[in-house]
Amino acid sequence: MTNLRAALDKYLSMRKGLGYKYAHQTRRLADFVAFMEKRKARIITTRLAMEWATLPPDRHASSALRLSDVRGFARHVANFDPRTEVPPVGMLPGWKRAKPYVYSDAEIDALLAAALALPPAGGLRRWSYHTLFGLIAVTGMRISEAMGLERDDVDLDAGVLTVRLTKFGKSRLVPLHPTTRTALRDYAHRRDAMLGSRCGSTFFVAEQGGRLLHQYVHRVF
Numbered sequence: 001m002t003n004l005r006a007a008l009d010k011y012l013s014m015r016k017g018l019g020y021k022y023a024h025q026t027r028r029l030a031d032f033v034a035f036m037e038k039r040k041a042r043i044i045t046t047r048l049a050m051e052w053a054t055l056p057p058d059r060h061a062s063s064a065l066r067l068s069d070v071r072g073f074a075r076h077v078a079n080f081d082p083r084t085e086v087p088p089v090g091m092l093p094g095w096k097r098a099k100p101y102v103y104s105d106a107e108i109d110a111l112l113a114a115a116l117a118l119p120p121a122g123g124l125r126r127w128s129y130h131t132l133f134g135l136i137a138v139t140g141m142r143i144s145e146a147m148g149l150e151r152d153d154v155d156l157d158a159g160v161l162t163v164r165l166t167k168f169g170k171s172r173l174v175p176l177h178p179t180t181r182t183a184l185r186d187y188a189h190r191r192d193a194m195l196g197s198r199c200g201s202t203f204f205v206a207e208q209g210g211r212l213l214h215q216y217v218h219r220v221f
Contacts, residue, residue: 004033004042004077011076028069044074049087064092108137111221118220124194125207129220131187132204132212139174147212149203156185 008029015022035052036044053067071087078084103111115130136146145163153162159181161174176184184203191199198209206212 004036004044007077007080008033008073011073014076025069025072028066029073032066032070032073043081043083043085044070044077045085046087046091049074049085050091053092062092062094064094067092103137112137115220120207123207124191124205127187127190128204128206128212129217131183132217133221134183135180138177138180141174143217144214147202147204147214147217150201151203154184154188154203156181156188 012022012026012029015025032049032052035055036042036048039048041048049067049070053063053070067087071089074084074086078086112130112134115133116126118126118129132146135141136143139146139161141161141163149161149163153164155162156176159176159178161176162171163174164171188203191205195205195209199205200210202211204212206216
């Protein structure tokens with residue numbers, strides 16, 4: 001009988017060994033194996049894969065993406081258990097990426113002004129979002145890259161940001177315009193004066209200190 005949990009460990013180890021981060025897939029496939037165990041099922045079938053993939057979706061993955069995760073895992077398991085069914089491609093409509101939208105200068109100005117109007121009036125929150133959104137606008141950084149900046153990654157004397165472990169696992173340097181350096185320095189002074197030792201290690205921080213969280217940043221945006 002197939003031990004799906006052991007097979008999953010081997011599959012994930014192999015994928016990560018090839019350089020894939022596989023963080024979200026790891027969580028989803030662990031949930032799929034738990035689903036199989038709950039039903040005392042040892043063989044992956046298309047019916048079970050579809051049943052799991054179309055469960056009430058989480059906010060991070062579509063049913064098609066969940067089924068794609070199982071498909072890759074099933075291909076691996078089929079190498080040593082020929083009874084395994086690999087769900088065919090095209091059983092569920094694929095997720096469509098939103099069409100890119102280029103904001104005008106006026107829209108960016110309005111966004112930054114709206115960030116400065118965020119409550120509380122005397123808090124750091126408005127300045128964190130105003131500076132974060134402004135940095136993304138002028139550098140083209142990914143939001144995760146800007147949010148993930150550590151204090152040591154921001155060299156305002158040299159005018160350079162170090163972006164570590166980007167989407168493709170590499171690091172790069174991002175030069176800063178003098179006006180951007182001034183804005184970042186002003187934010188850093190304000191942050192340190194308001195929070196002191198509660199700031200944490202990241203450059204951009206939440207209202208009470210600590211790292212900004214993606215779900216809150218997207219909601220504010």
